[in-house]
Amino acid sequence: xxxxxxxxxxxxxxxxxxxxxxxxxxxxxxxxxxxxxxxxxxxxxxxxxxxxxxxxxxxxxxxxxxxxxxxxxxxxxxxxxxxxxxxxxxxxxxxx
Numbered sequence: 001x002x003x004x005x006x007x008x009x010x011x012x013x014x015x016x017x018x019x020x021x022x023x024x025x026x027x028x029x030x031x032x033x034x035x036x037x038x039x040x041x042x043x044x045x046x047x048x049x050x051x052x053x054x055x056x057x058x059x060x061x062x063x064x065x066x067x068x069x070x071x072x073x074x075x076x077x078x079x080x081x082x083x084x085x086x087x088x089x090x091x092x093x094x095x096x
Contacts, residue, residue: 014022041047057063 011019011022054063
């Protein structure tokens with residue numbers, strides 16, 4: 001079994017071109033793992049309390065409009081199940 005120390009050493013020895021390819025691969029891998037965990041959390045209802053709290057804050061005027069930011073490539077796919085689950089609301093997201 002490969003250890004983290006061995007992987008770290010191998011990454012440090014990569015030529016620049018291979019390091020760039022590795023970074024891209026790892027960013028995609030990490031984003032997919034994050035999305036999978038978020039999807040599981042949404043399906044299990046672990047975010048329901050946070051959604052209710054955010055809606056209360058929005059209704060009470062305790063929110064700030066979101067400014068658009070650049071999404072990381074490959075991230076955000078996990079938002080779709082959340083939108084499906086909570087789409088029946090009148091919540092509107094505003095952008096600057």
